[in-house]
Amino acid sequence: MGQMHIIAQLSAGQGLEPGGWRWPGEDKAAFMNDDIFIKGAQLAEKGKLDGFFLVDVPAISADIATTPQGSSLDPIVLMALMAKATTHIGLISTMSTSIYEPYSIARTMRSLDLVSKGRMGWNVVTTGNPHALLNYFAGTPAHGEKHGRAQEVWEAVLRLWGSWPEGALKLDVASGHFADDKLIKPINFKGEYVSSKGPINLPPSPQGMPAVFTAGGGQYGYDFAATKADAMYGNPPTLEYAKAFWQQLSSSIRQAGRNPDEFTVFNGIGVSIASSEKEALERRIALDELGDPSSRQQYLSHMLSIPITGLDIDAPIPDRLLKLARPNRQDHRSQYAYDLAMKGFTIREVLAHGPINYHPVFLGTPESIADKLQQWFEAGTGKGFNIIGDTGLSSLADFVDQVVPILQKRGLLRTEYSGSTLREHLGLPYRNGFAEFEAKAPQATIK
Ligand SMILES: Cc1cc2nc3c(=O)[nH]c(=O)nc-3n(C[C@H](O)[C@H](O)[C@H](O)COP(=O)(O)O)c2cc1C
Known part of the structure; x- marks a missing residue:
């Protein structure tokens, strides 16, 4: 039944537990230490995982009196640093469709995709947190408006990426032909909420365009995943829920004319590892x-x-x-x-035992945690996990050093990368732009 896909994350440079920053040996200011994130990405690469993931909620939350903040350093800055310090690990960053304009997303993500040689993933969110929205705007948009805009931003970003197609860059020294200007065309996108003329000013990366992730909750988030995304960061409360969710989502993906084999749900799982x-x-x-x-x-x-x-x-x-x-x-x-x-x-x-944690917690020995991951994987929960340690970098290191080798020995996880791009890690074909998306999934463009 193939192998599982795993990404890892260090929100605030730490794990799932609010008190984790106080754990002996962890950097108390990890949330603003770029080295922690770089080491995290390198650890994920050491474990031959698919990717390293960063959320983004640009605001101070109510619990700052006791808890470091989830996304203080801009994840885009960290992605650039991590790209230069790694060679294979996928790098997935959140960029909100409610905050950024399509050209900003398209250009930033393409830049990172080129710098990382095709290892970027764009995690599409709509920003539920009103404090984050109020840092950018005078008010918060209505729910329907936010999701109408998300749809437009996604389409405009894909059109922008496709506006510089593969093969348009010539770099022909003999003739002096730098690029084929007939192939690089404006998109003239005019929506109700966003507009962009294009074309984008950079060619596609070795994977074409970044893999598209989503972490949306609710019906809108579900529909986006089923019709537009390549992968999803999920937060199922239980195995039964995760199983039922994937059954339903895979059938919605099929209904949208797409192939569920080309989709991964990364279920968020917290891990607490010890020798008994x-x-x-x-x-x-x-x-x-x-x-x-x-x-x-x-x-x-x-x-x-x-x-x-x-x-x-x-x-x-x-x-x-x-x-x-x-x-x-x-x-x-x-x-x-x-x-x-x-x-x-x-x-x-x-x-x-963690029943109140944001994600289910697997606690125990490396063997028993590997058993639980295998149980979820074999039950059919969407093939993937987004792993979060309990304290900080050291708990991610424990996962990579102690649990990953067991999964590899069982043949459940790769022991070497067979490709070099994130799309390859996820089993996705090269793709660049909206037209290619449309050709692949004709019913998926719901207007
Ligand atoms: C597992 C998971 C992770 C999420 N990560 C983020 C994030 O990093 N940034 C963000 O703004 N929203 C994040 N969200 C929130 C969603 O994007 C969405 O805004 C939220 O579910 C509220 O939905 P609404 O926009 O329809 O109100 C996440 C949601 C889930 C379920």
């Missing part, structure tokens, strides 16, 4: 202590639909309360929290 299951849980308990366990205890009440905030965090939930507990249907992660509580774990231990 017990040590992994202890590691996470120590990490929780560096965060804010009391607010998590409060949220656990909500997940289990019982009041537990005043209870002893180091004792199991008493039977009389457990009898009344029900997993909260509003949050799919609640079933896992409920199962842990029913097994008799203390409240602290339930929390340490």
Whole structure:
């Protein structure tokens, strides 16, 4: 059934746990240390992963009093540095369709794609965070407007990329023919929200254009993934959800006239690695202590639909309360929290398993984490994972040094790169522009 695809990320130069920056040995100011990101990309390359991924929410969030910010350094700056410090790893950066104009995206991404020799991915988001939008504009656009604009920006960016086709650059010294100006044509794109005349001022990279990722939630994000993207960063709460999601998405991809084999869902997974299951849980308990366990205890009440905030965090939930507990249907992660509580774990231990984390957490030995990744992969969840450590760079190093070799030994992960571009890593053909996209997926251009 082929091999899995893995990308890695270091948001704020750290992992999934809010208190991770306080972990011994991690750089306390990793969020603004370019070397951390460069080392992260090099580690991902050492593990022969598909890519290194950066989110982007350009704003200060409410928890800055205790937590480093997810995307302080501009990911584009980091991508350029990482491109020069690596040779094979794919580099996937977020650029929001709500913030940037199409020409800015097309030119920046093409520049990076050339500098990296065809290793870029563009992660398309619409920026849900109002604080980020208010840093750029006087107000926040209506939902429909934001997604109408996203559609136009995507189309204009692809048209711009295609406006300089392969073969138009001649560099013919004998004749003095530099480029074929008949092939490099304006796009004259005029939409309701964005316009661009074109053409772009750079030729395509060895992969043509960057692979298109998306990380959108909701119906709009789903439709974008099904009809336009090559890959998706997903946040499924459980294996069952991930399986059902991929079943549905792959059928929507097929309905759009596209091939689901040429699409990867990178399910976000947090990892906490130790030499025994017990040590992994202890590691996470120590990490929780560096965060804010009391607010998590409060949220656990909500997940289990019982009041537990005043209870002893180091004792199991008493039977009389457990009898009344029900997993909260509003949050799919609640079933896992409920199962842990029913097994008799203390409240602290339930929390340490990570049911409240943004992504499912695989904790345990390298072997047991490899087992879980294999289980998800073989269940049919979209072939890919976006791996996030728990503390920072050292937890990513543990994944690459300890889990990756097991997956490689099992034949589930490549041991050498067979190509040099991100499209090749993802099993995608060379492609450059909107016309090629249309030819491939005629029904996919929903207007
Ligand atoms: C796994 C995941 C990762 C995301 N990463 C980002 C990101 O880096 N930057 C961003 O602005 N939004 C990010 N988003 C948010 C989406 O782009 C989208 O804006 C959000 O789901 C709200 O949808 P709306 O724009 O329809 O309100 C992410 C969403 C998901 C599910």
